[in-house]
Amino acid sequence: MSxxxxxxxxxxxRHAAQRRLxxxxxxxxxxxxxxxxxxxxxxxxFDRIRLRPPVLEDVSGRSLETTLFGKPLAMPMAIAPMSPAGLLWHEGELALARAAASAGxxxxxxxxSMTVLERIAEAGGRLWFQLYLWNDRKLSHALLERVERAGFEVLVVTVDTSVMPNREFNSRNGFAMPIRPSVRAAIDVALHPRWLLGVLxxxxxxxxxxxxxxxPEAYRNAIFRKPPDDATGISRSMSWDDLRLLRRKWPRPLIVKGILRADDARKAVDAGADGIVVSNHGARNFDSAVASIDALPAIADAVGDRATILxxxxxxxxxxxxxALALGAKAVLVGRPALWGIAVAGEAGAHHALDLLRAEFDKTLGFAGCRDVQALGRDLLAEGTRS
Ligand SMILES: Cc1cc2nc3c(=O)[nH]c(=O)nc-3n(C[C@H](O)[C@H](O)[C@H](O)COP(=O)(O)O)c2cc1C
Incomplete structure (x- = not known):
C-alpha cells in the first residue's frame, strides 16, 4: 500500500505529514x-451544525459543478494562499497549482511564495493571486502590474493581519520569521533526512x-535573513482608502479575505470588492476571533446578493x-489539507486531499437529498443549529 x-x-x-516534516x-x-x-x-x-437529511429524493447523477466569477468550477473549492508551500515540498507552489488545475x-x-509568480503562471489552470499590502505602496503596486501581466484571474487582498500574530510555539522552535538557525533546528532537520534531501x-x-x-531583488532573502529595511513588511496602516486604490488599479475580480463582520463586508463591497472570504486565517492570527462558519450567515445576509461569498x-x-454552502457561501478555500497533501507526496498528495474532500462532499450531497450544489440551503439545518 502506498x-x-x-x-x-x-x-x-496530517499524521503522515507530521512524520515527514x-x-x-x-x-x-x-x-x-x-x-x-x-x-x-x-x-x-462546524461539528455543532447538524443537518436534517430528507429521504426518497432522487440523488442519482449528482453534479458538484458550479461557477465562480463567470467561469465553471468542477467543485465549489479553491486552494487558499499559504506561504510555506515551498518549504513542505520542492517548488510546492507548482505542485499545488497543478493539483488544483487537474481538479478543475x-x-x-x-x-x-518561494516560486516566482511568472513561473506559476506558466503552469496554467485557474490562478488567483493573494496580496499582502507592503509598507512601500509603490512596490506593491508594481507587483500588482506583474500579477496582471502574468494573467492571474483574481486578486485576493488579505486584510486580517493588522499586527504580527503571537505564535509562541514558533519562537520556541526557532521558527519565527526570518528563520534563525539553531542547534535545536539542526537536530530537528537531521532527524528528517527525507525532507532535508528532498526539499532543502x-x-x-x-x-x-x-x-x-x-x-523585488533587494528584498529576496527575507526567509532566512532580515530584509534591508521594512519596505516589504506587511503594512500595519492599511485602510479602506488603500483598498479603494487597489480596486482602481486591478481590472479583474477582486476578493477581500479575512472579513468576520457584516458591516465590514458591506464596506468592502461598497469599496468595489467582487467577493469576500469569510475567514479567521485558519486560527493563525487572533485567538479571540469568532469561527468563520459562525460569522457567515450575517455576512451572507448582508452582501450575498451583491458579492461572491467564500x-x-x-x-x-x-x-x-x-x-458552508447551506449557510450562504458560494465556495470554500481549502487550507492546511492541501499542504498536508504536498508534504506527503507533492502534487499527487494535494490531489489526494482534494479527492478525499470531493468524495465526502459528494456523499453529503446525496445524504442531504441534493442533486447539485445549488440545492444546498438553510432548510437543511437542524432547528436550533443556525437561523
Ligand atoms: C501555513 C500557512 C500559511 C498561510 N499563509 C497565508 C498567506 O500568506 N496569506 C494569506 O492570506 N493567508 C495565509 N494563510 C491562511 C490561509 O489562506 C487560510 O485562510 C487558512 O489556512 C484556512 O484555514 P484552514 O487551514 O484551517 O483550512 C496561511 C495558512 C497556513 C496554514
Whole structure:
C-alpha cells in the first residue's frame, strides 16, 4: 500500500505529514496562536451544525459543478494562499497549482511564495493571486502590474493581519520569521533526512536557500535573513482608502479575505470588492476571533446578493463544505489539507486531499437529498443549529 492509499481522510494525511516534516515546520503549519482556543473552535463550530437529511429524493447523477466569477468550477473549492508551500515540498507552489488545475479548481498563489509568480503562471489552470499590502505602496503596486501581466484571474487582498500574530510555539522552535538557525533546528532537520534531501538540499543545489521569490531583488532573502529595511513588511496602516486604490488599479475580480463582520463586508463591497472570504486565517492570527462558519450567515445576509461569498478556516470534511454552502457561501478555500497533501507526496498528495474532500462532499450531497450544489440551503439545518 502506498503512503497515500493509507490516508483515508484529511486527519490521516496530517499524521503522515507530521512524520515527514521537521517539527518546527510541521508546527508552523499546524498550530494556531496563544491558547489555540480558536483552532478548536473552528472545528467545534462546524461539528455543532447538524443537518436534517430528507429521504426518497432522487440523488442519482449528482453534479458538484458550479461557477465562480463567470467561469465553471468542477467543485465549489479553491486552494487558499499559504506561504510555506515551498518549504513542505520542492517548488510546492507548482505542485499545488497543478493539483488544483487537474481538479478543475483555482489555486491562490501567496505574495510570499518561494516560486516566482511568472513561473506559476506558466503552469496554467485557474490562478488567483493573494496580496499582502507592503509598507512601500509603490512596490506593491508594481507587483500588482506583474500579477496582471502574468494573467492571474483574481486578486485576493488579505486584510486580517493588522499586527504580527503571537505564535509562541514558533519562537520556541526557532521558527519565527526570518528563520534563525539553531542547534535545536539542526537536530530537528537531521532527524528528517527525507525532507532535508528532498526539499532543502534540492533548493540549495539548484539556486541556494529558498527566498521570497516575488519580492523585488533587494528584498529576496527575507526567509532566512532580515530584509534591508521594512519596505516589504506587511503594512500595519492599511485602510479602506488603500483598498479603494487597489480596486482602481486591478481590472479583474477582486476578493477581500479575512472579513468576520457584516458591516465590514458591506464596506468592502461598497469599496468595489467582487467577493469576500469569510475567514479567521485558519486560527493563525487572533485567538479571540469568532469561527468563520459562525460569522457567515450575517455576512451572507448582508452582501450575498451583491458579492461572491467564500469561506475558509477549519474545512476538514466534505460535509463542512456542504454546511458552508447551506449557510450562504458560494465556495470554500481549502487550507492546511492541501499542504498536508504536498508534504506527503507533492502534487499527487494535494490531489489526494482534494479527492478525499470531493468524495465526502459528494456523499453529503446525496445524504442531504441534493442533486447539485445549488440545492444546498438553510432548510437543511437542524432547528436550533443556525437561523
Ligand atoms: C501555513 C500557512 C500559511 C498561510 N499563509 C497565508 C498567506 O500568506 N496569506 C494569506 O492570506 N493567508 C495565509 N494563510 C491562511 C490561509 O489562506 C487560510 O485562510 C487558512 O489556512 C484556512 O484555514 P484552514 O487551514 O484551517 O483550512 C496561511 C495558512 C497556513 C496554514
Amino acid at each position: 503512503r497515500l492509499s493509507r490516508c483515508f481522510n484529511i486527519d490521516d494525511l 521537521p517539527r518546527g515546520i510541521f508546527e508552523y503549519v499546524d498550530r494556531g496562536t496563544e491558547g489555540e482556543t480558536l483552532l478548536c473552535e473552528n472545528r467545534a463550530a 479548481i483555482p489555486y491562490t498563489l501567496p505574495t510570499e 538540499a534540492r533548493y540549495v543545489l539548484a539556486s541556494g536557500l529558498p527566498k521570497a521569490a516575488n519580492h 469561506l475558509d478556516s477549519g474545512i476538514r470534511r466534505g460535509s463542512d463544505v456542504a454546511k
